[in-house]
Amino acid sequence: MEISKTYEPQLLEKKWYEFWEKSGYFKPAGDPSQKPFTILIPPPNVTGILHMGHVLNNTLQDVVVRYHRMKGEPTLWLPGVDHAGIATQNVVEKELAKEGTNRHELGRTKLLERIWKWKNEKGGIIIDQLKLLGASCDWDRQRFTMDEMLSRAVKEVFVSLYEDGLIYKGKYIINWCPRCVTALANDEVEHADENGKLWHIRYPYASGEGFVTVATTRPETMLGDVAVAVNPKDERYKELIGKELILPLTGRKIPVVADEYVDKEFGTGCVKVTPAHDPNDFEIGQRHSLPQLLVMDEHGIMNEAAGQDFAGMERYACREKVLELLAAQGLLEKTENHDHAVGHCYRCDTVIEPYLSDQWFVKMKPLATQAIKVVESGEVKFQPERWTKVYMHWMNNIRDWCISRQIWWGHRIPAYYCDQCGYMAVAKEMPDECPVCGAKSFTQDEDVLDTWFSSWLWPFSTMGWPEETDDLKRYLPTNVLITAPEIIYLWVARMIMSTLHFKGVIPFDTVLLHGTVRDEIGRKMSKSLGNSPDPIDIINRVGADALRFSMIFGTPKGADVMYSDNILETGRNFANKMWNAYRFIMMSIDGISGLPKPHELKLELADKWIISRLQEVTKEVHSHYENLRLNDAANAIFKFMWDEFCSWYIELSKDRLRDESDLQGQLTAKYILLDTMQKGMRLLHPIMPFITEEIWQSIKTVFPMEEEALITAKLPEADNSLLDSAIDDDMRFVQESITAIRNLRKQINLAPATEIEVIIRFADSQQSELFTGYMAYFRKLAKVNRIEGGIGIDKPNAAIAAVVRNIEIFLPLSGLIDLEAERNRLSKQSEKLEKELAGIKAKLNNANFIANAKEEVVAKEKEKFEEVNTKLELLQQLIKDLQV
RNA sequence: GGGUGAUUAGCUCAGCUGGUUAGAGCGCUACGUUCACAUCGUAGAGGUCACUGGUUCGAAUCCAGUAUCACCCA
Secondary structure, three states: OOOOOOOOHHHHHHHHHHHHHHHOOOOOOOOOOOOOEEEEOOOOEOOOOOOHHHHHHHHHHHHHHHHHHHOOOOEEEEOEEEOOHHHHHHHHHHHHHHOOOOHHHHOHHHHHHHHHHHHHHHOOHHHHHHHHHOOOOOHHHOEEOOOHHHHHHHHHHHHHHHHOOOEEEEEEEEEEEOOOOEEEOHHHEEEEEEEEEEEEEEEEEOOOOOEEEEEEOOHHHHHHOOEEEEOOOOHHHHHHOOOEEEEOOOOEEEEEEEOOOOOOOOOOOEEEEOOOOOHHHHHHHHHOOOOOOOOEOOOOEEOHHHOOOOOOOEHHHHHHHHHHHHHHOOOEEEEEEEEEEEEEEOOOOOEOEEEEEEEEEEOOHHHHHHHHHHHHOOOOEEEOOOHHHHHHHHHHOOOOEEOEEOOOOOOEOOEEEEOOOOOEEEOOOOOOOOOOOOOOOEEEOOOEEOOHHHHOOHHHHOOOOOOOOHHHHHHOOEEEEEEOHHHHHHHHHHHHHHHHHHHOOOOEEEEEEOOOEEOOOOOEOOOOOOOOOOHHHHHHHHOHHHHHHHHHHOOOOOOOEEOOHHHHHHHHHHHHHHHHHHHHHHHHHOOOOOOOOHHHOOOOHHHHHHHHHHHHHHHHHHHHHHOOOHHHHHHHHHHHHHHHHHHHHHHHHHHHHHOOOOHHHHHHHHHHHHHHHHHHHHHHOOOOHHHHHHHHHHHHOOOOOOOOOHHHOOOOOOOHHHOOHHHHHHHHHHHHHHHHHHHHHHHOOOOOOOOEEEEEEEOOHHHHHHHHHOHHHHHHHHOEEEEEEEEOOOOOOOEEEEEEOOEEEEEEOOOOOOHHHHHHHHHHHHHHHHHHHHHHHHHHHOHHHHHHOOHHHHHHHHHHHHHHHHHHHHHHHHHHHHHO
């Protein structure tokens, strides 16, 4: 059989992915009575291109999904894509700009056509990229948030909530992007610290001499001031409360009000109040029933209300003019440098404007109550647990959700206004006739819904709700949601609320929040920083398996991933190691004629040991997968396959494979090699699906197995009857001794090929039987051609020595030994042991320890004392002998 | 300003319910091209577990405080 010397993933990955998909393995198998396992994908944006964050998120999901599939559960990973309102419209608008036109020229209908066209031709690239990563989603069930099915759910929900009084229209101060001409959600605003200025402006008293000074970072908004506020506890301004001031440049009279919100320490302790242009002022305004004076339009241009001097000016130009005029009138007291956070539009980076406008809202408090309960009761669990607190904090302080967006791409709000009388109807379809005036023409609300308004329905809209579909009955509630903590509020919490409200059940029982992928110096990977490598390049270079393994290996649950190209080596090297182990096995068993039946095996120490170890590791790996500790699962498999199976078992099998005098032993070794390898591939498959399928399928050609593909093959179960601690201990003893001998060889720089003889002083006959019985192991791994040993034998004259447990191993030297070096080496070891022994002694001499510590801990400590003491005595004797 | 997390080997991090000789990967040193693998092997060096207190027979692990860093929310 021809197998390449290094693992080449490129062709294999393509081959197996096509095989899996074509064979329908991604679909939930098993009969409908079986309890399914379901994961909902966090739908990537339709404009999305795979980045490292997606790689982490989807790898985790795929590992969990594959694990459950291999446990034999009917497993569904439901995929889909989000229409991503603003992001998608922006992409197409950019195209339009290149063509020298814009959406207003094109009109709503044409723009939507363009976006659909773009979506159908270029959208969803990420889906193909996820396939390259190995994602085993049921692609036949792929959803899009603007699909007919999901749009129906959106309308249904909107109308229903409106009828329940949970959706209302109202004035609100919102984040507004004057360039996109749209409202932005809080999370769509990116805050950045900027070096700004703090201007101190004098507002004269309406009556008499004098003035108060207010400090502001945004002087142009003073034109919309309706009051000045001070803290009621501020002694300086007690007298002022209730008095009137003259607002400079406008001559308007405004009152001084008292409000707790005002920070006495900040600025002058006097705050100008502009309810229409600042969220905090908006609230002060509400508390004091102040008017809301809008002085800007939707593009950030000052309007009539700003006064004729300023109307028509752009906001920053207006700022300059306001400052200029104030200075001219001697009302600008001083200017300070002041760094503060400024909000920017997450799409176009324009400075956002708090702005008063008509918007649609969802009342969240009534929805939150249940959603808090299910987390308190543990029906829905967050992992790592600390996120529960974050969730609770938000839910307990929840605010109404502004769901309208002033863009065109999205679900249009199902509200219709009578063209004659203005009557508003909220309905799934446009009404035929106005119930008030009888007119027959209506105009639909121009706004569309926040993208999250469709994603918060994801758990059931994707399964055909409001119809009572089979999928809904079978797969809801789903099991694990795997996503990033940034969207706990935006998405996770809202799904919990909507699913409870509309379906009366939780959407999922576990939420796994993973970390962020960062670069070498800890920066978040982002497009704008340009520090994110293209995952597809990586896959082309080292393969998806290596990428997946590397991401998982060093990343504990919920932790950030510090990515740099060199972490890929772990995965690449491991894949190569597995490849070569497989290559060795296939070359060795070449020409195998009939495998032995399990009961015909002639098992020796190494066989029993690797079998026992496999049971132990299988147990661990199950537990790690089950607890979503995927890094631990990866570590456990890695260690077992590399350090135990490859480094010891395979090495020890080599002589046996060539030993024609013991055919039964030879067959046994072949059998155990094949069996352990195929089982290892099963355990590893969820993390490295491609290479494991390739190896497993190839092993299957000589080692018959029932299943037709590894992806749906059963994970091994640990068999406790095969666990053997005595065997384990014997093998470890041999391993420790071999390591000690190798160490001795190194001391005197023996060439690796030089054969040696060792003399061993055993403590009992069992030991000597073990060592002579497995003499072959020492020959193979330490180049020992003869062990001369016995209990209580004399120490050879010229030799260097090592102590392993309670035996002494001597390596005789033909020439003179370097007494000094040997003494130093042994003394160093002995010092270490002395320290350890002192620690144990202190414990055992401590009456409190004996009295309080658990019995088994004390017993263990005593046992340890004996061991260390024996070893130390032997070492000290050796050192003493060297003095002569 | 409020909250959360982190601080363990040169680097990136494990160490889950206190008792380990404190581990891994990479890097480093020495030797090695023995017929699976140099994307390898063998042996080795390297840590006052941020600091200060406390709880305890016993603390890297639990508690409090301090410092530094990071992230989230305002």
